[in-house]
Amino acid sequence: MKLIVVLFVLLFLAFALLNLSLSRHRVKLSNRDGSFGVGQQRRFRIFGYLLLFITVAFATAMWGVSLGLVYWFATATLTSILVVLL
Amino acid sequence: MKARFRQSMSWLHTWTGVVFAWMLYFIFVTGSVGYFENEIDRWMKPEIMVSKGLEDSAITNIATRQLSIHGDNASQWYVSFPTSRDPFIEISWLEPENAERKTAKQWHESSLDPVTGALIRNRQTSGGEALYRLHYNLHYVPQLVGYILTSIAAMLMLIGLVTGLIIHKKIFVEFFTFRAQKGLRSWLDIHNIFSVLPLPFHLMITYSGLLLLMGITMSPVIDLRYGEGQQNHRQFYAQSQIEQKSQQIIEMLPTELSVQAALADAKRRFKSHKVSYVGVVERNTEKEHIEIWFESKSGVEFASLLEYRAIEDKVMLETSLGKAGGAASVYDFLEHLHEGLFADIYLRWIYFLSGLFGAAMVATGLMIWLKKRKAVNSTNKILTSIIERINIAMILGLPIAIASYFAGNRLLPIDFPSRAAWEMHILFITLGLCILYCGLASKKWLWQRMLCCAALLYGVLPILNALTTEHNIWLSWINSDWLMVGFDLTVLFISICFVAAFWVVHCRQEDISVKAAQ
Incomplete structure (x- = not known):
């Protein structure tokens, strides 16, 4: 159960970062002048993808390859939908 | 060229989606509900009494006593132990055919009162199982027709998914995009969210669903090698589904072999596993043996089986190690992935939700089609x-x-x-x-x-x-x-x-x- 929570939080962060790195959503979430710098966006993207890789590694290490991937995809679906909704 | 390719894919996406849309929606909804088959069953049999804290050996005692009263001449006995999904004791036995009374062989099952050990008379119900079966047998049509129709639907769904991926131009850029209050644009966004985010599930469920019914849809292939008809096909299944087993002689006398003894021995061998059910199979014949099934949560493979049988003056233990053939293990893997029987409560809920997202994908797709049609x-x-x-x-x-x-x-x-x-x-x-x-x-x-x-x-x-x-x-x-x-x-x-x-x-x-x- 604890493992699922860790996976959930990390994936949520990853998708939130990726979301911030995409310009379309920026206006709603960004600081006052309405935009992040290009460099900042790139950092979000790099960290987002990095977190995605880390979570895959984490899940497969914890549950084994087959079950780990099932947990990863399941949690990815859930968290990405949450990111869209919020 | 590229634009025309996308256009033709778009046409294909629309029509593969629309033609079977209502059936796909039906399949997605009833299939999703099916993930809670056991839980629904419990609700639909309110007479069931939840059993808590009983030792497995005590349960075996209660169950075998009832089985010997009600199913003495039965050829198979099964006792199912309480688990988190089925928190009650259930026994089932296979009544052999009776020439005098002209009855065919028939399964009986009943849950037990954990305190008195008496049979519980459950109300007659179709239960969760019939609801779950709807998603591939469609109930009123002959079984074969149901299988073929759902297979066609799955094939169209697969085409819909692949073409959808091709025509979606900005899959990464619009990954999280939802624009509300924009008419058709909003509907498209919703449709994309319900398709793209659970895409791993959609692809897996559609592809494995198609594969599960392959014995039906690809039966001409089996005909070629094994000949037509059910009898011949059974040969194919028997050959392709051979289980790999390890055999060993254990320190137990055949006279000592009983359900209790086998249960105790199995529990000694696999201390961390929980027993899900035990069975006595081919009773009163030479091939009589005892089966112990484990509830295994260690992988996508959901159960492992131990078999105890007396051979002359020794007792032999057979352990199942999965399917012998490569194709059969792939089939097994996809089947387990499709059915999600290994899933804990967290995964089960996501399976259920993903299925509903699939239904929503079909429904929103239809709405878009209708809106576009009305605009013309x-x-x-x-x-x-x-x-x-x-x-x-x-x-x-x-x-x-x-x-x-x-x-x-x-x-x-x-x-x-x-x-x-x-x-x-x-x-x-x-x-x-x-x-x-x-x-x-x-x-x-x-x-x-x-x-x-x-x-x-x-x-x-x-x-x-x-x-x-x-x-x-x-x-x-x-x-x-x-x-x-x-x-x-x-x-x-x-x-x-x-x-x-x-x-x-x-x-x-x-x-x-x-x-x-x-």
Whole structure:
């Protein structure tokens, strides 16, 4: 159960970062002048993808390859939908 | 060239989606509900008594005593131990055919009272199983037709998914995008969200679903090698599904071999595993042996099996190690992935939700198609209107029909003739009534009225449960009968979702009529 929570939080962060790195959503979430710098966006993207890789590694290490991937995809679906909704 | 390729894919996406859309929606919804087959079963058999804290050996004692009374001449015995998904003791036995009484061989099953050990007379019900089977047998059509139709639907779904991926130009850029209040654009965004985010699930479920019925759809291939007909095909299955087994002689005398002894031995060998059920198979023959099945959560492979049999003056233990053939293990893997029997409660809920997202994907796809069709002047208005009405009837009528299936379980008199079959008839009669109503009623309030009806029905289910049985939410909570509590709370939550949907639709309609008035 604890493992699922860790996976959930990390994936949520990853998708939130990726979301911030995409310009379309920026206006709603960004600081006052309405935009992040290009460099900042790139950092979000790099960290987002990095977190995605880390979570895959984490899940497969914890549950084994087959079950780990099932947990990863399941949690990815859930968290990405949450990111869209919020 | 590229543009034309996308266009043709777009055409393909539209038509593969639309042709079987209602059936796909039906398959997605009933299949998703099927992930909670056991939990639904528990709700539909309120007489079941939850068993807690009994030792496996004590359960075996109670169960074998009842089995020897009721199934003494049975050829197979099974005892199923309480698990988190089926928290009760159940026995089943296979009654052999009887030439005198002209009865065919038949399975009997009954749950047991954990305190007195007596059989519990459950009401006749189709239960969760029939509901789950709907998604590939479609109930009223012959089995073969059901299999073939669902296979075609799965094939079209797969084409729809792949072409959808091709025509979606900005899959990464619009990964999280939802633009509200933009008409068709918003619908497209929703459709994309429901398709792209659970895409791993959609691809897996469609592809494995297609594969699971391959024995039917690809039967000419089997014909070529093994010959036509069921008899010959059985040979194919027997050959391809051979289990790999390890055999060893254990320190036990054949006279000592009993269900209890085998259970104790198995538990000694695999201390961390929980036993899910035990069986005595081919009783009273030379091949009689005892099976111990483990509930294994260590991988996608969900159960492992130990077999004990007496051979002359020794006892042999066979351990199953999975399928021998490579193709069969791939098939097994995909089957387990599709059915999700290995899933814990967290994964099970995501399976369920992903299935519903699939249903939503189909439904929103249809809405988009209708909206586009209505925008074109040359289309046949009457036909579009009919499709639109049936569409509402299917999208909301199906959940309503499922709720009425549950209500039927509580409201039909206990001794009603062919009660189980009538529960299912109620489901389809309700669906038919919904279609009839949507076909005739004024279109203006149709969505709202159907949503109201759905909210009401799901809201009433826990009340019906409390009135007709002794299970109300409060009591179930105190007795820690979590499946009962879970079911009641879930349908209440579904009811609230329908109320919310009603609210959204209602406000939008008011907005539109205000705008129209200005």
